[in-house]
Amino acid sequence: MSSPAVLTQNTIETIEWTPNGVVMIDQTRLPQEVAFVTCRNYVEVADAIRNMIIRGAPAIGVAAAMGVALGALQSDDLQRDMPIICDTLAKTRPTAVNLFWAIDRMKQVYARIQDSDPGEIRSRLVKEAQLVREEDLAINKQIGQYGAPLVPDGKTVLTHCNAGALATAGFGTALGVVRAAVREGKKIDVFADETRPFLQGARLTAWELQRDGIQTTLITDNMAGHFLKSGRIGCVVVGADRIAANGDVANKVGTYGLAVLAKENNVPFYVAAPISTLDLTLPSGDAIPIEERAGVEVTHIGGIQIAPEGIAVANPAFDVTPNRYVSAIITERGVARAPYEESLRELCKRG
Numbered sequence: 001m002s003s004p005a006v007l008t009q010n011t012i013e014t015i016e017w018t019p020n021g022v023v024m025i026d027q028t029r030l031p032q033e034v035a036f037v038t039c040r041n042y043v044e045v046a047d048a049i050r051n052m053i054i055r056g057a058p059a060i061g062v063a064a065a066m067g068v069a070l071g072a073l074q075s076d077d078l079q080r081d082m083p084i085i086c087d088t089l090a091k092t093r094p095t096a097v098n099l100f101w102a103i104d105r106m107k108q109v110y111a112r113i114q115d116s117d118p119g120e121i122r123s124r125l126v127k128e129a130q131l132v133r134e135e136d137l138a139i140n141k142q143i144g145q146y147g148a149p150l151v152p153d154g155k156t157v158l159t160h161c162n163a164g165a166l167a168t169a170g171f172g173t174a175l176g177v178v179r180a181a182v183r184e185g186k187k188i189d190v191f192a193d194e195t196r197p198f199l200q201g202a203r204l205t206a207w208e209l210q211r212d213g214i215q216t217t218l219i220t221d222n223m224a225g226h227f228l229k230s231g232r233i234g235c236v237v238v239g240a241d242r243i244a245a246n247g248d249v250a251n252k253v254g255t256y257g258l259a260v261l262a263k264e265n266n267v268p269f270y271v272a273a274p275i276s277t278l279d280l281t282l283p284s285g286d287a288i289p290i291e292e293r294a295g296v297e298v299t300h301i302g303g304i305q306i307a308p309e310g311i312a313v314a315n316p317a318f319d320v321t322p323n324r325y326v327s328a329i330i331t332e333r334g335v336a337r338a339p340y341e342e343s344l345r346e347l348c349k350r351g
């Protein structure tokens, strides 16, 4: 389906508000096909989040905000429907806190203006959702500015999953740091973990970095230790789905193992994430809900069965990296280092 979403060399418009609905790149079809999905109501937005048409914590947040706006636009009784719309969107994926952050932001706007004219409320909610998207793009560029100086020149950056333009409104968090370092003239290349089982590294990170002309080498997840030991990796940079008050980081499953291997080999391990990914209500990562996804993601690759019928499968989509493995957390308000209880709280106050 053709769409108004723009694909230029350096900008990938992951999600857009259009008069026809919310248009997203279908991330389940990449890299074979650049296809777009138009969500025409909030239930379709919720399905798109649940089914990973759109994924990545900040992009999920933008989609949720747009879902709320779309729901409000189509409602003839906002007071009755707003809680239903928000609950439906909140039940899609449990780990990325940006989802709940975005829904809360929309709820707060609604609470402030709920006595206004319904037309006015609807247009205000649409504007807010568009603002969430615009701000995310600016935030990622700022994260890039703070992160680029940390990237060693002449070395390789190792990343996991996709924390790039596709996982955000554009530019990316972890890959935003890479992009900013490249723009500063650093001679770096990227090693991308394939990221079993959903293959975000192979399908998405490899695709978007290749489009940008950034030298990228795809490796399987179990090769990371080998390359971390070799001395060629200058740093690891990953994104996050939720960061607890003590700096424990939930991110794509496999991140924890990577962080342990990085520490063992004295390679800095950086997490790049917006302030909206912080959840200071949780004292540690133990309280972060971890999404369990369908076993078919593990037993099948590209629709082909690779495991015996009936085998038991575990498929936690995320793991939690304890703060002691995290060298720094790069946000749009600056770089936090241990002790994270203090540094993260300090960054939040700066807002």
Ligand code: MRU
Pocket: 055, 056, 057, 058, 096, 160, 161, 162, 163, 164, 167, 168, 172, 173, 174, 200, 238, 239, 240, 241, 251, 252, 253, 317
């Ligand atoms: O299951 P996904 O693809 O939504 O998981 C994405 C990740 O784990 C990302 O690293 C994280 O959301 C940060 S995206 C900037």
